[in-house]
Amino acid sequence: MDHLPPVLSVRGLSVRFLMPGGRRVAAVTGARFDVAAGECLALIGESGCGKSVLASALLGLLPGNAQTAGSALLGDLDLLAADERTLARTVRGRLVGLVPQSPAAHLTPVRTVRSQLEETVAALTATRSRAALRTAAEAAAARAAFPADHLDRHPHELSGGLAQRAATALALVGDAPLLLADEPTTGLDRDLVDRTVDELRRHVDEPSTAHPGGRALLMITHDLAAAARIADRIAVMYAGRIVELADATAFFGDPGPRHPYGRGLLQALPDRAFTPIPGMPPELGDLPDGCAFAARCDRVTDACATQPPPGTVACHHPHVPEDVRA
Amino acid sequence: MLELRSITAGYTRDAPVVRGVSLTVAAGESVGLLGPSGCGKSTLARVAALLHRPDSGTLLLDGAPVRHWRHRAPRDQRTAFGVVFQQARLSADPRLPLSDLIAEPLRATGRGEDAPDRVAELAPAVGLTPDLLTRRPHEVSDGQLQRACLARALVLRPRMLVCDEMTAMLDASTAAALVAAVEDYRAATGAALLAVGHDRTLLERWCDRVVHWDGLS
Numbered sequence: 001m002d003h004l005p006p007v008l009s010v011r012g013l014s015v016r017f018l019m020p021g022g023r024r025v026a027a028v029t030g031a032r033f034d035v036a037a038g039e040c041l042a043l044i045g046e047s048g049c050g051k052s053v054l055a056s057a058l059l060g061l062l063p064g065n066a067q068t069a070g071s072a073l074l075g076d077l078d079l080l081a082a083d084e085r086t087l088a089r090t091v092r093g094r095l096v097g098l099v100p101q102s103p104a105a106h107l108t109p110v111r112t113v114r115s116q117l118e119e120t121v122a123a124l125t126a127t128r129s130r131a132a133l134r135t136a137a138e139a140a141a142a143r144a145a146f147p148a149d150h151l152d153r154h155p156h157e158l159s160g161g162l163a164q165r166a167a168t169a170l171a172l173v174g175d176a177p178l179l180l181a182d183e184p185t186t187g188l189d190r191d192l193v194d195r196t197v198d199e200l201r202r203h204v205d206e207p208s209t210a211h212p213g214g215r216a217l218l219m220i221t222h223d224l225a226a227a228a229r230i231a232d233r234i235a236v237m238y239a240g241r242i243v244e245l246a247d248a249t250a251f252f253g254d255p256g257p258r259h260p261y262g263r264g265l266l267q268a269l270p271d272r273a274f275t276p277i278p279g280m281p282p283e284l285g286d287l288p289d290g291c292a293f294a295a296r297c298d299r300v301t302d303a304c305a306t307q308p309p310p311g312t313v314a315c316h317h318p319h320v321p322e323d324v325r326a
Numbered sequence: 327m328l329e330l331r332s333i334t335a336g337y338t339r340d341a342p343v344v345r346g347v348s349l350t351v352a353a354g355e356s357v358g359l360l361g362p363s364g365c366g367k368s369t370l371a372r373v374a375a376l377l378h379r380p381d382s383g384t385l386l387l388d389g390a391p392v393r394h395w396r397h398r399a400p401r402d403q404r405t406a407f408g409v410v411f412q413q414a415r416l417s418a419d420p421r422l423p424l425s426d427l428i429a430e431p432l433r434a435t436g437r438g439e440d441a442p443d444r445v446a447e448l449a450p451a452v453g454l455t456p457d458l459l460t461r462r463p464h465e466v467s468d469g470q471l472q473r474a475c476l477a478r479a480l481v482l483r484p485r486m487l488v489c490d491e492m493t494a495m496l497d498a499s500t501a502a503a504l505v506a507a508v509e510d511y512r513a514a515t516g517a518a519l520l521a522v523g524h525d526r527t528l529l530e531r532w533c534d535r536v537v538h539w540d541g542l543s
Contacts, residue, residue, distance in 0.1 A: 046497040188363065224498055
């Protein structure tokens, strides 16, 4: 897939929130990454590190006190510069499909899954007649493996897994080249997490007439096991910055993460050392001048009082493969 | 110390979600209760923590049968339990700064004068810094709020902790930190633990004994 241009290309993306009293919260700083067709990039990090703000920025869903900088190119369109009309009419659902966090809250509670699917099909495609809408909605449900005999149920009558599939079906209706999944597995049990990410992976790999190379998926998650199962590449976010971009196999296997924060996250897993990273993430409104992880890091030196150089690993003292083997 | 005998419980009269389930947690023991979502394990945890009255069955606390649940339970039985729920946001009063949130059980039992000392003692134990204690829930992250909810569960020095999916919404590092805080408390006091969850790897690493829901009834 190297010859294809990326579906989404993010450069220098920053988001600042202006708070009362002139305070500024640096929610995202200088994010840079690409996602290609047929590829899944998992953005991982602790809660409150800026992951969801980044997703909202890509969909133009930031609150009014947010200021953005940089660019996020989807084809020729810069998502950060697009006006609301463009975002509403051509981006959301059509170019970017959102698989939401907590689907039970995302679905309209007073309407059946069928009626929501038909409405989405009518809004996003040229399908018009009643019968055609019904067929298209059933086909959309089948694509996301949502059982046809549950279509006439209301969201509260669905289990967590089926609600997730209904939300995924809605996200797939517009046949968008980019899928954005924001914590799609939060609160699901392990079997359901595995099934949900396997289904997302299928939608990434599956070629369609509009996207012969498959779809691109940006998945935001704090579930490392889910990320390991689905992702081709991993972006680690800490205090609003992407501190490491790595190949998923190398990150979760050998040689492992290169940034001390990524290593700490993996060591906190119950099937590894089960030891937490000491301390807590810094406040995004009060970040240190130097490396934001320095206060919690076991490799800290005087050099860490300055911002680490940009690159695939934003660290003054990254782990190198040699000392991992030693 | 805690014995549940053929408990049947639910929310509507004819459709119990828990049927004839028995489970024992010995003093100082940590038991992991593993089951898929929707199986009724949270309901059983609520019965065990005296928060939900079962339709039938017996619950023995230190050998004595429990006759009353919720606010009707005698104070010495009620305060024997500390409970941490999955969703910190839903189990925290949005009006209370974290220090008051943690101290609420003390005030509710007429020991409000102990609050400053106990909060100062517990905050570092769960990893909360002093600047966070003056904030209200909407000003902290999910992980920070769950740390406060754990401190609240520990403030009356319970003999038994019930953790219902305590770490399901949290990242790996915060989850490991909260489990470590629970284990520190248990090591210092000998409290027992009932940890309910769906993550086998986590419960097997955390608890002395893991029972699967299917093997209970």
